Amino acid sequence: xxxxxxxxxYGKYLWPAFAxxxxxxxxxxxMAVNSLARAKSEAKRRLEMSS
Amino acid sequence: MNWTWFHRLASPxxxxxxxxxxxxxxxGGAALxxxxxxxxxxxxxxxxxxxxxxxxxxYVHAPTAWLSMMVYTTMAxxxxxxxxxxxxxxxxxxxACAPVGAWFTVAALGxxxxxxKPMWGAYWVWDPRLTAELVLLFLYFGYMGLRAGIEDxxxxxxxxxxxxxVGVINIPIIKYSVEWWNSLHQTPTVMKMGKPTxxxxxxxxxxxxxxxxxxxxxxxxxxxxxxxxxxRERNASWVREVLS
Amino acid sequence: MKTGALEVGRLIMERDLRLAFRKPSQLLxxxxxxxxxxxxxxxxLTPELSRLRDAAPGVLWIGALLSSLLALEFLFRxxxxxxxxxxxxxxxxxxxxxLFAKTCTHWLLTGLPLALSAPIAAVGLGVPGEAMWSMVxxxxxxxxxxxxxxxxxxxxxxxxxxxxxxxxxxxxPLAVPILVxxxxxxxxxxxxxxxxxxxxxxxxxxxLGLTLAPLAAAAAVRIGLE
Numbered sequence: 001x002x003x004x005x006x007x008x009x010y011g012k013y014l015w016p017a018f019a020x021x022x023x024x025x026x027x028x029x030x031m032a033v034n035s036l037a038r039a040k041s042e043a044k045r046r047l048e049m050s051s
Numbered sequence: 052m053n054w055t056w057f058h059r060l061a062s063p064x065x066x067x068x069x070x071x072x073x074x075x076x077x078x079g080g081a082a083l084x085x086x087x088x089x090x091x092x093x094x095x096x097x098x099x100x101x102x103x104x105x106x107x108x109x110y111v112h113a114p115t116a117w118l119s120m121m122v123y124t125t126m127a128x129x130x131x132x133x134x135x136x137x138x139x140x141x142x143x144x145x146x147a148c149a150p151v152g153a154w155f156t157v158a159a160l161g162x163x164x165x166x167x168k169p170m171w172g173a174y175w176v177w178d179p180r181l182t183a184e185l186v187l188l189f190l191y192f193g194y195m196g197l198r199a200g201i202e203d204x205x206x207x208x209x210x211x212x213x214x215x216x217v218g219v220i221n222i223p224i225i226k227y228s229v230e231w232w233n234s235l236h237q238t239p240t241v242m243k244m245g246k247p248t249x250x251x252x253x254x255x256x257x258x259x260x261x262x263x264x265x266x267x268x269x270x271x272x273x274x275x276x277x278x279x280x281x282x283r284e285r286n287a288s289w290v291r292e293v294l295s
Numbered sequence: 296m297k298t299g300a301l302e303v304g305r306l307i308m309e310r311d312l313r314l315a316f317r318k319p320s321q322l323l324x325x326x327x328x329x330x331x332x333x334x335x336x337x338x339x340l341t342p343e344l345s346r347l348r349d350a351a352p353g354v355l356w357i358g359a360l361l362s363s364l365l366a367l368e369f370l371f372r373x374x375x376x377x378x379x380x381x382x383x384x385x386x387x388x389x390x391x392x393x394l395f396a397k398t399c400t401h402w403l404l405t406g407l408p409l410a411l412s413a414p415i416a417a418v419g420l421g422v423p424g425e426a427m428w429s430m431v432x433x434x435x436x437x438x439x440x441x442x443x444x445x446x447x448x449x450x451x452x453x454x455x456x457x458x459x460x461x462x463x464x465x466x467x468p469l470a471v472p473i474l475v476x477x478x479x480x481x482x483x484x485x486x487x488x489x490x491x492x493x494x495x496x497x498x499x500x501x502x503l504g505l506t507l508a509p510l511a512a513a514a515a516v517r518i519g520l521e
Binding site: 011020021027031033039046 | 277
Protein backbone atom coordinates (compact mmCIF):
# COMPACT_ATOMS: atom_id res chain seq x y z
CA UNK A 1 0.00 0.00 0.00
CA UNK A 2 2.79 2.41 0.89
CA UNK A 3 4.41 1.55 -2.44
CA UNK A 4 1.18 2.55 -4.13
CA UNK A 5 1.08 5.85 -2.25
CA UNK A 6 4.71 6.69 -2.91
CA UNK A 7 4.47 5.90 -6.65
CA UNK A 8 8.20 5.24 -7.00
CA UNK A 9 8.93 8.49 -5.23
CA TYR A 10 6.71 10.69 -7.36
CA GLY A 11 3.76 10.50 -5.02
CA LYS A 12 4.15 14.05 -3.76
CA TYR A 13 3.51 15.33 -7.30
CA LEU A 14 1.13 12.70 -8.55
CA TRP A 15 -1.46 12.74 -5.79
CA PRO A 16 -1.80 16.54 -5.67
CA ALA A 17 -2.18 16.47 -9.46
CA PHE A 18 -5.03 13.98 -9.22
CA ALA A 19 -6.53 15.90 -6.32
CA UNK A 20 -6.41 19.10 -8.38
CA UNK A 21 -7.88 17.54 -11.49
CA UNK A 22 -10.67 15.62 -9.81
CA UNK A 23 -11.26 18.36 -7.28
CA UNK A 24 -11.98 20.72 -10.16
CA UNK A 25 -14.30 18.12 -11.65
CA UNK A 26 -16.28 17.82 -8.43
CA UNK A 27 -16.28 21.60 -7.97
CA UNK A 28 -17.58 22.25 -11.46
CA UNK A 29 -20.35 19.72 -11.01
CA UNK A 30 -21.43 21.32 -7.76
CA MET A 31 -21.29 24.81 -9.28
CA ALA A 32 -23.38 23.71 -12.25
CA VAL A 33 -26.03 22.15 -10.02
CA ASN A 34 -26.11 25.29 -7.86
CA SER A 35 -26.45 27.49 -10.89
CA LEU A 36 -29.43 25.44 -12.04
CA ALA A 37 -31.03 25.52 -8.60
CA ARG A 38 -30.67 29.29 -8.45
CA ALA A 39 -32.07 29.71 -11.95
CA LYS A 40 -35.06 27.56 -11.04
CA SER A 41 -35.87 29.50 -7.87
CA GLU A 42 -35.49 32.82 -9.68
CA ALA A 43 -37.78 31.66 -12.46
CA LYS A 44 -40.34 30.48 -9.89
CA ARG A 45 -40.21 33.86 -8.18
CA ARG A 46 -40.68 35.71 -11.46
CA LEU A 47 -43.64 33.53 -12.40
CA GLU A 48 -45.27 34.11 -9.03
CA MET A 49 -44.78 37.86 -9.29
CA SER A 50 -46.22 38.10 -12.77
CA SER A 51 -49.24 35.89 -12.19
CA MET B 52 -32.60 14.93 -45.73
CA ASN B 53 -34.91 15.46 -42.78
CA TRP B 54 -33.88 18.61 -40.90
CA THR B 55 -36.50 18.33 -38.16
CA TRP B 56 -33.87 17.41 -35.59
CA PHE B 57 -31.98 20.60 -36.31
CA HIS B 58 -35.07 22.78 -36.07
CA ARG B 59 -36.00 21.14 -32.78
CA LEU B 60 -32.60 22.16 -31.46
CA ALA B 61 -33.71 25.77 -31.81
CA SER B 62 -36.60 25.26 -29.43
CA PRO B 63 -35.66 26.01 -25.80
CA UNK B 64 -38.34 23.79 -24.20
CA UNK B 65 -37.35 20.86 -26.38
CA UNK B 66 -33.67 21.25 -25.55
CA UNK B 67 -34.48 21.72 -21.87
CA UNK B 68 -36.44 18.49 -21.69
CA UNK B 69 -33.77 16.64 -23.68
CA UNK B 70 -31.12 17.92 -21.26
CA UNK B 71 -33.14 16.98 -18.21
CA UNK B 72 -33.73 13.48 -19.48
CA UNK B 73 -30.20 12.68 -20.57
CA UNK B 74 -28.14 14.32 -17.81
CA UNK B 75 -28.34 11.35 -15.40
CA UNK B 76 -27.23 8.95 -18.12
CA UNK B 77 -24.25 11.05 -19.17
CA UNK B 78 -23.35 11.66 -15.56
CA GLY B 79 -23.59 8.04 -14.53
CA GLY B 80 -21.61 6.97 -17.57
CA ALA B 81 -18.92 9.52 -16.81
CA ALA B 82 -18.56 8.41 -13.19
CA LEU B 83 -18.40 4.74 -14.15
CA UNK B 84 -15.82 5.28 -16.88
CA UNK B 85 -13.72 7.44 -14.57
CA UNK B 86 -13.61 4.80 -11.86
CA UNK B 87 -12.70 2.02 -14.26
CA UNK B 88 -10.11 4.17 -16.01
CA UNK B 89 -8.58 5.24 -12.69
CA UNK B 90 -8.25 1.65 -11.62
CA UNK B 91 -6.76 0.69 -14.95
CA UNK B 92 -4.33 3.58 -14.95
CA UNK B 93 -3.25 3.70 -11.33
CA UNK B 94 -3.27 0.01 -10.49
CA UNK B 95 -3.25 -2.19 -13.56
CA UNK B 96 -0.94 -0.35 -15.96
CA UNK B 97 2.77 -1.19 -15.63
CA UNK B 98 5.21 1.56 -14.78
CA UNK B 99 6.94 3.43 -17.57
CA UNK B 100 10.55 2.61 -18.43
CA UNK B 101 11.73 6.22 -18.20
CA UNK B 102 9.21 8.03 -16.04
CA UNK B 103 8.40 5.14 -13.68
CA UNK B 104 5.11 5.88 -11.94
CA UNK B 105 5.17 9.58 -12.76
CA UNK B 106 3.75 8.84 -16.20
CA UNK B 107 0.43 8.01 -14.51
CA UNK B 108 -0.20 11.74 -14.30
CA UNK B 109 -1.12 11.46 -17.95
CA TYR B 110 -4.46 10.06 -16.85
CA VAL B 111 -5.46 13.37 -15.35
CA HIS B 112 -3.32 15.83 -17.32
CA ALA B 113 -4.00 14.73 -20.91
CA PRO B 114 -7.82 14.55 -20.62
CA THR B 115 -8.04 17.97 -18.94
CA ALA B 116 -5.80 19.52 -21.60
CA TRP B 117 -7.70 17.89 -24.42
CA LEU B 118 -10.98 19.00 -22.91
CA SER B 119 -9.82 22.59 -22.42
CA MET B 120 -9.41 22.76 -26.19
CA MET B 121 -12.50 20.71 -27.03
CA VAL B 122 -14.72 22.92 -24.89
CA TYR B 123 -13.37 26.06 -26.56
CA THR B 124 -14.01 24.58 -29.99
CA THR B 125 -17.53 23.61 -28.94
CA MET B 126 -18.05 27.12 -27.62
CA ALA B 127 -16.85 28.66 -30.88
CA UNK B 128 -18.98 26.32 -33.00
CA UNK B 129 -22.07 27.03 -30.88
CA UNK B 130 -21.33 30.75 -31.14
CA UNK B 131 -21.00 30.50 -34.92
CA UNK B 132 -24.27 28.55 -35.17
CA UNK B 133 -25.91 31.22 -33.02
CA UNK B 134 -24.61 33.99 -35.26
CA UNK B 135 -25.40 32.34 -38.58
CA UNK B 136 -28.79 30.80 -37.81
CA UNK B 137 -29.71 33.28 -35.05
CA UNK B 138 -30.44 30.51 -32.55
CA UNK B 139 -30.76 31.67 -28.96
CA UNK B 140 -30.17 28.15 -27.74
CA UNK B 141 -26.80 28.07 -29.47
CA UNK B 142 -25.75 31.31 -27.77
CA UNK B 143 -26.93 29.91 -24.45
CA UNK B 144 -24.82 26.79 -25.04
CA UNK B 145 -21.75 28.89 -25.79
CA UNK B 146 -22.25 30.86 -22.57
CA ALA B 147 -22.61 27.62 -20.63
CA CYS B 148 -19.34 26.25 -22.02
CA ALA B 149 -17.11 29.12 -20.93
CA PRO B 150 -16.69 28.61 -17.16
CA VAL B 151 -16.26 24.86 -17.61
CA GLY B 152 -13.59 25.33 -20.25
CA ALA B 153 -11.75 27.88 -18.14
CA TRP B 154 -11.63 25.50 -15.17
CA PHE B 155 -10.37 22.66 -17.36
CA THR B 156 -7.62 24.96 -18.62
CA VAL B 157 -6.65 25.73 -15.03
CA ALA B 158 -6.62 22.00 -14.32
CA ALA B 159 -4.48 21.32 -17.38
CA LEU B 160 -1.98 24.01 -16.44
CA GLY B 161 -1.88 22.95 -12.80
CA UNK B 162 -1.50 19.23 -13.40
CA UNK B 163 1.03 20.04 -16.10
CA UNK B 164 3.07 22.05 -13.61
CA UNK B 165 3.01 19.19 -11.13
CA UNK B 166 4.19 16.83 -13.84
CA UNK B 167 6.77 19.23 -15.19
CA LYS B 168 8.59 19.70 -11.91
CA PRO B 169 9.78 16.10 -11.50
CA MET B 170 10.29 15.55 -15.24
CA TRP B 171 11.88 18.79 -16.41
CA GLY B 172 13.03 20.23 -13.12
CA ALA B 173 10.83 23.30 -13.43
CA TYR B 174 7.18 24.01 -12.64
CA TRP B 175 6.93 26.21 -15.68
CA VAL B 176 8.78 26.70 -18.94
CA TRP B 177 7.91 29.25 -21.57
CA ASP B 178 7.65 26.74 -24.37
CA PRO B 179 5.08 27.25 -27.14
CA ARG B 180 2.49 24.73 -25.99
CA LEU B 181 2.36 25.90 -22.37
CA THR B 182 2.31 29.53 -23.45
CA ALA B 183 -0.52 28.89 -25.90
CA GLU B 184 -2.49 27.02 -23.20
CA LEU B 185 -2.04 30.03 -20.92
CA VAL B 186 -3.27 32.25 -23.75
CA LEU B 187 -6.31 29.96 -23.95
CA LEU B 188 -7.08 30.71 -20.31
CA PHE B 189 -6.87 34.44 -21.05
CA LEU B 190 -9.19 33.96 -24.02
CA TYR B 191 -11.76 32.28 -21.77
CA PHE B 192 -11.50 35.17 -19.29
CA GLY B 193 -11.81 37.68 -22.12
CA TYR B 194 -14.91 35.92 -23.41
CA MET B 195 -16.55 35.92 -19.99
CA GLY B 196 -15.43 39.50 -19.37
CA LEU B 197 -16.89 40.72 -22.66
CA ARG B 198 -20.20 39.00 -21.91
CA ALA B 199 -20.30 40.63 -18.50
CA GLY B 200 -19.35 44.03 -19.87
CA ILE B 201 -22.15 44.40 -22.41
CA GLU B 202 -25.56 45.28 -21.02
CA ASP B 203 -27.84 44.18 -23.83
CA UNK B 204 -28.03 40.35 -23.76
CA UNK B 205 -28.49 40.03 -27.52
CA UNK B 206 -25.45 42.20 -28.22
CA UNK B 207 -23.47 40.38 -25.56
CA UNK B 208 -24.29 37.07 -27.27
CA UNK B 209 -23.21 38.27 -30.68
CA UNK B 210 -20.11 40.22 -29.66
CA UNK B 211 -18.77 37.36 -27.55
CA UNK B 212 -19.54 35.02 -30.45
CA UNK B 213 -17.25 37.06 -32.72
CA UNK B 214 -14.55 36.97 -30.06
CA UNK B 215 -14.86 33.21 -29.60
CA UNK B 216 -14.55 32.64 -33.34
CA VAL B 217 -11.53 34.94 -33.66
CA GLY B 218 -9.83 33.14 -30.79
CA VAL B 219 -10.22 29.71 -32.39
CA ILE B 220 -6.93 30.28 -34.16
CA ASN B 221 -5.22 29.53 -30.84
CA ILE B 222 -6.41 25.92 -30.82
CA PRO B 223 -4.33 24.63 -33.74
CA ILE B 224 -1.40 26.59 -32.30
CA ILE B 225 -1.68 24.63 -29.06
CA LYS B 226 -2.11 21.34 -30.87
CA TYR B 227 0.62 21.68 -33.46
CA SER B 228 3.13 23.79 -31.53
CA VAL B 229 4.96 20.68 -30.37
CA GLU B 230 5.38 19.61 -33.99
CA TRP B 231 6.27 23.01 -35.40
CA TRP B 232 8.86 24.00 -32.81
CA ASN B 233 11.48 22.14 -30.83
CA SER B 234 9.99 22.22 -27.41
CA LEU B 235 10.28 20.52 -24.08
CA HIS B 236 6.71 19.26 -24.14
CA GLN B 237 6.13 15.72 -25.35
CA THR B 238 5.30 15.16 -29.02
CA PRO B 239 2.03 13.40 -29.89
CA THR B 240 1.95 9.75 -28.86
CA VAL B 241 -1.75 8.95 -28.83
CA MET B 242 -3.30 10.90 -31.69
CA LYS B 243 -0.57 10.05 -34.18
CA MET B 244 -1.67 8.68 -37.50
CA GLY B 245 -1.18 4.95 -37.48
CA LYS B 246 -0.29 3.01 -34.40
CA PRO B 247 0.00 4.92 -31.17
CA THR B 248 3.35 4.35 -29.57
CA UNK B 249 1.92 3.67 -26.15
CA UNK B 250 1.74 0.22 -24.58
CA UNK B 251 -1.83 -1.21 -24.79
CA UNK B 252 -2.15 -1.67 -21.06
CA UNK B 253 -1.30 2.00 -20.59
CA UNK B 254 -3.40 3.13 -23.56
CA UNK B 255 -6.85 1.74 -22.82
CA UNK B 256 -7.27 3.52 -19.47
CA UNK B 257 -6.25 6.75 -21.17
CA UNK B 258 -8.76 6.37 -23.99
CA UNK B 259 -11.43 5.42 -21.47
CA UNK B 260 -10.55 8.48 -19.42
CA UNK B 261 -10.96 10.68 -22.52
CA UNK B 262 -14.42 9.20 -22.97
CA UNK B 263 -15.18 9.73 -19.29
CA UNK B 264 -14.21 13.38 -19.46
CA UNK B 265 -16.22 13.90 -22.64
CA UNK B 266 -19.30 12.41 -20.95
CA UNK B 267 -18.60 14.58 -17.91
CA UNK B 268 -18.44 17.70 -20.05
CA UNK B 269 -21.75 16.76 -21.67
CA UNK B 270 -23.27 16.34 -18.20
CA UNK B 271 -22.10 19.69 -16.87
CA UNK B 272 -22.94 21.45 -20.14
CA UNK B 273 -26.50 20.13 -20.11
CA UNK B 274 -26.98 21.24 -16.50
CA UNK B 275 -25.60 24.72 -17.14
CA UNK B 276 -27.53 24.97 -20.40
CA UNK B 277 -30.76 24.33 -18.54
CA UNK B 278 -29.89 27.13 -16.12
CA UNK B 279 -29.08 29.49 -19.03
CA UNK B 280 -32.34 28.70 -20.80
CA UNK B 281 -34.37 29.34 -17.64
CA UNK B 282 -32.62 32.66 -17.12
CA ARG B 283 -33.22 33.79 -20.69
CA GLU B 284 -36.77 32.69 -21.17
CA ARG B 285 -38.26 35.16 -18.70
CA ASN B 286 -41.99 34.45 -18.72
CA ALA B 287 -42.45 31.83 -21.37
CA SER B 288 -45.23 29.36 -20.68
CA TRP B 289 -43.00 26.34 -21.07
CA VAL B 290 -41.01 27.50 -18.04
CA ARG B 291 -44.12 27.33 -15.90
CA GLU B 292 -44.88 23.84 -17.09
CA VAL B 293 -41.36 22.55 -16.69
CA LEU B 294 -40.96 23.81 -13.13
CA SER B 295 -44.11 22.32 -11.69
CA MET C 296 -23.23 57.18 -59.16
CA LYS C 297 -21.56 55.12 -56.51
CA THR C 298 -18.11 56.18 -55.32
CA GLY C 299 -15.37 53.69 -56.10
CA ALA C 300 -13.66 51.76 -53.33
CA LEU C 301 -10.27 53.39 -53.72
CA GLU C 302 -11.89 56.80 -53.63
CA VAL C 303 -13.76 55.89 -50.44
CA GLY C 304 -10.56 54.66 -48.84
CA ARG C 305 -8.68 57.79 -49.79
CA LEU C 306 -11.46 60.05 -48.47
CA ILE C 307 -11.55 58.25 -45.14
CA MET C 308 -7.78 58.37 -44.77
CA GLU C 309 -7.70 62.09 -45.56
CA ARG C 310 -10.49 62.76 -43.10
CA ASP C 311 -8.87 60.83 -40.28
CA LEU C 312 -5.49 62.43 -40.91
CA ARG C 313 -7.00 65.91 -40.96
CA LEU C 314 -8.95 65.31 -37.74
CA ALA C 315 -5.91 63.83 -36.04
CA PHE C 316 -3.70 66.80 -36.84
CA ARG C 317 -6.19 69.18 -35.31
CA LYS C 318 -5.24 67.72 -31.96
CA PRO C 319 -1.52 66.99 -32.24
CA SER C 320 -1.19 66.45 -28.49
CA GLN C 321 -3.39 63.38 -28.81
CA LEU C 322 -0.93 61.99 -31.33
CA LEU C 323 2.07 62.60 -29.13
CA UNK C 324 0.65 60.97 -26.01
CA UNK C 325 1.18 57.32 -27.04
CA UNK C 326 4.73 58.18 -28.15
CA UNK C 327 5.51 59.85 -24.86
CA UNK C 328 4.04 56.93 -22.99
CA UNK C 329 6.33 54.57 -24.89
CA UNK C 330 9.37 56.70 -24.07
CA UNK C 331 8.46 56.87 -20.40
CA UNK C 332 7.93 53.11 -20.16
CA UNK C 333 11.26 52.50 -21.88
CA UNK C 334 12.89 54.82 -19.35
CA UNK C 335 11.35 53.10 -16.34
CA UNK C 336 13.18 49.86 -17.02
CA UNK C 337 16.73 51.21 -16.76
CA UNK C 338 15.66 53.10 -13.64
CA UNK C 339 14.23 50.05 -11.94
CA LEU C 340 16.37 47.21 -13.30
CA THR C 341 19.94 48.30 -13.78
CA PRO C 342 21.88 51.14 -15.42
CA GLU C 343 24.35 48.72 -16.99
CA LEU C 344 23.89 48.87 -20.75
CA SER C 345 25.20 45.36 -21.31
CA ARG C 346 22.51 43.90 -19.07
CA LEU C 347 19.83 46.20 -20.44
CA ARG C 348 20.66 44.97 -23.91
CA ASP C 349 19.44 41.50 -22.87
CA ALA C 350 16.13 42.93 -21.77
CA ALA C 351 15.84 45.43 -24.62
CA PRO C 352 13.62 43.39 -26.97
CA GLY C 353 11.10 42.74 -24.21
CA VAL C 354 11.12 46.31 -22.96
CA LEU C 355 10.68 47.78 -26.43
CA TRP C 356 7.88 45.42 -27.44
CA ILE C 357 5.97 45.62 -24.17
CA GLY C 358 6.26 49.40 -24.35
CA ALA C 359 5.04 49.32 -27.94
CA LEU C 360 2.13 47.04 -27.02
CA LEU C 361 1.00 49.13 -24.04
CA SER C 362 1.32 52.31 -26.05
CA SER C 363 -0.74 50.88 -28.88
CA LEU C 364 -3.42 49.75 -26.41
CA LEU C 365 -3.69 53.38 -25.30
CA ALA C 366 -3.85 54.58 -28.86
CA LEU C 367 -6.47 52.00 -29.79
CA GLU C 368 -8.98 53.88 -27.67
CA PHE C 369 -9.33 56.58 -30.24
CA LEU C 370 -9.58 54.33 -33.31
CA PHE C 371 -13.36 54.14 -33.26
CA ARG C 372 -14.45 56.01 -30.16
CA UNK C 373 -14.95 59.52 -31.57
CA UNK C 374 -16.67 58.25 -34.68
CA UNK C 375 -18.93 55.99 -32.64
CA UNK C 376 -19.94 58.86 -30.38
CA UNK C 377 -20.82 61.37 -33.08
CA UNK C 378 -22.64 58.88 -35.28
CA UNK C 379 -20.11 58.69 -38.08
CA UNK C 380 -19.69 54.94 -37.70
CA UNK C 381 -23.41 54.52 -38.07
CA UNK C 382 -23.29 56.57 -41.27
CA UNK C 383 -20.49 54.35 -42.53
CA UNK C 384 -22.54 51.24 -41.82
CA UNK C 385 -25.61 52.66 -43.56
CA UNK C 386 -23.75 54.15 -46.49
CA UNK C 387 -23.98 51.14 -48.75
CA UNK C 388 -20.21 51.03 -49.09
CA UNK C 389 -18.25 48.10 -47.71
CA UNK C 390 -17.89 48.66 -43.97
CA UNK C 391 -15.00 46.18 -44.00
CA UNK C 392 -13.07 48.30 -46.44
CA UNK C 393 -13.85 51.54 -44.62
CA LEU C 394 -12.67 50.13 -41.30
CA PHE C 395 -9.56 48.82 -43.00
CA ALA C 396 -8.84 52.33 -44.25
CA LYS C 397 -9.31 53.68 -40.74
CA THR C 398 -7.00 51.01 -39.33
CA CYS C 399 -4.26 51.80 -41.84
CA THR C 400 -4.50 55.49 -41.02
CA HIS C 401 -4.36 54.65 -37.33
CA TRP C 402 -1.13 52.73 -37.87
CA LEU C 403 0.31 55.63 -39.87
CA LEU C 404 -0.46 57.92 -36.95
CA THR C 405 0.61 55.67 -34.07
CA GLY C 406 2.45 52.44 -34.95
CA LEU C 407 4.73 53.87 -37.60
CA PRO C 408 5.84 56.95 -35.65
CA LEU C 409 6.51 54.69 -32.69
CA ALA C 410 8.68 52.40 -34.78
CA LEU C 411 10.58 55.36 -36.24
CA SER C 412 11.22 56.94 -32.86
CA ALA C 413 12.12 53.68 -31.16
CA PRO C 414 15.86 54.13 -31.78
CA ILE C 415 15.84 56.96 -29.25
CA ALA C 416 14.61 54.60 -26.56
CA ALA C 417 16.75 51.77 -27.88
CA VAL C 418 19.96 53.73 -27.48
CA GLY C 419 19.20 54.06 -23.79
CA LEU C 420 18.76 50.29 -23.61
CA GLY C 421 22.12 49.46 -25.10
CA VAL C 422 20.91 48.40 -28.53
CA PRO C 423 23.83 48.61 -30.99
CA GLY C 424 23.60 50.92 -34.00
CA GLU C 425 23.77 48.08 -36.55
CA ALA C 426 20.55 46.63 -35.14
CA MET C 427 18.50 49.81 -35.40
CA TRP C 428 17.03 49.46 -38.88
CA SER C 429 16.01 45.85 -38.32
CA MET C 430 14.42 46.83 -35.04
CA VAL C 431 12.48 49.65 -36.67
CA UNK C 432 11.31 47.31 -39.45
CA UNK C 433 10.09 44.68 -37.00
CA UNK C 434 8.31 47.28 -34.84
CA UNK C 435 6.65 48.77 -37.92
CA UNK C 436 5.43 45.43 -39.21
CA UNK C 437 4.40 44.21 -35.78
CA UNK C 438 2.69 47.52 -35.10
CA UNK C 439 0.64 47.11 -38.24
CA UNK C 440 -0.44 43.63 -37.16
CA UNK C 441 -1.28 45.01 -33.72
CA UNK C 442 -3.45 47.74 -35.22
CA UNK C 443 -5.33 45.13 -37.24
CA UNK C 444 -5.96 42.89 -34.23
CA UNK C 445 -6.83 45.91 -32.14
CA UNK C 446 -9.47 46.97 -34.63
CA UNK C 447 -11.36 43.77 -33.83
CA UNK C 448 -11.23 44.20 -30.08
CA UNK C 449 -11.93 47.94 -30.31
CA UNK C 450 -15.04 47.15 -32.33
CA UNK C 451 -16.15 44.51 -29.84
CA UNK C 452 -15.80 46.77 -26.81
CA UNK C 453 -17.50 49.84 -28.31
CA UNK C 454 -20.67 49.49 -26.27
CA UNK C 455 -19.18 47.84 -23.20
CA UNK C 456 -18.88 49.24 -19.72
CA UNK C 457 -15.30 50.09 -18.70
CA UNK C 458 -14.35 49.38 -22.26
CA UNK C 459 -10.76 50.51 -21.81
CA UNK C 460 -9.72 47.77 -19.40
CA UNK C 461 -11.74 45.19 -21.31
CA UNK C 462 -10.04 46.26 -24.53
CA UNK C 463 -6.62 45.52 -23.04
CA UNK C 464 -7.79 42.20 -21.60
CA UNK C 465 -9.13 41.07 -24.96
CA UNK C 466 -6.25 42.35 -27.10
CA UNK C 467 -3.35 40.95 -25.09
CA PRO C 468 -3.95 37.23 -25.70
CA LEU C 469 -4.45 37.82 -29.41
CA ALA C 470 -1.28 39.94 -29.51
CA VAL C 471 0.94 37.23 -27.99
CA PRO C 472 2.18 35.75 -31.31
CA ILE C 473 3.01 39.23 -32.62
CA LEU C 474 4.92 39.97 -29.45
CA VAL C 475 6.80 36.68 -29.47
CA UNK C 476 7.98 36.91 -33.06
CA UNK C 477 8.60 40.64 -32.95
CA UNK C 478 10.74 40.39 -29.83
CA UNK C 479 12.58 37.46 -31.42
CA UNK C 480 13.33 39.56 -34.51
CA UNK C 481 14.66 42.40 -32.36
CA UNK C 482 16.74 39.96 -30.31
CA UNK C 483 18.24 38.46 -33.45
CA UNK C 484 19.00 41.93 -34.76
CA UNK C 485 20.88 42.77 -31.56
CA UNK C 486 22.80 39.50 -31.75
CA UNK C 487 23.64 40.15 -35.39
CA UNK C 488 21.72 37.10 -36.64
CA UNK C 489 19.43 36.98 -39.64
CA UNK C 490 16.01 38.38 -38.85
CA UNK C 491 14.28 36.78 -41.83
CA UNK C 492 12.56 33.82 -40.06
CA UNK C 493 10.60 35.80 -37.47
CA UNK C 494 9.97 38.61 -39.96
CA UNK C 495 8.37 36.16 -42.36
CA UNK C 496 6.16 34.91 -39.53
CA UNK C 497 5.26 38.47 -38.58
CA UNK C 498 4.48 39.13 -42.21
CA UNK C 499 2.28 36.06 -42.36
CA UNK C 500 0.37 37.23 -39.30
CA UNK C 501 0.00 40.68 -40.86
CA UNK C 502 -1.32 39.18 -44.09
CA LEU C 503 -3.74 36.96 -42.19
CA GLY C 504 -4.84 39.96 -40.18
CA LEU C 505 -5.16 42.06 -43.29
CA THR C 506 -7.61 39.64 -44.85
CA LEU C 507 -9.63 38.65 -41.79
CA ALA C 508 -9.38 41.39 -39.17
CA PRO C 509 -11.36 44.12 -40.97
CA LEU C 510 -14.15 41.57 -41.60
CA ALA C 511 -14.32 40.67 -37.92
CA ALA C 512 -14.08 44.36 -36.96
CA ALA C 513 -16.97 45.23 -39.29
CA ALA C 514 -19.06 42.41 -37.81
CA ALA C 515 -18.23 43.66 -34.32
CA VAL C 516 -19.12 47.27 -35.16
CA ARG C 517 -22.43 46.25 -36.73
CA ILE C 518 -23.31 44.28 -33.59
CA GLY C 519 -22.49 47.30 -31.47
CA LEU C 520 -24.59 49.61 -33.60
CA GLU C 521 -27.77 47.51 -33.61
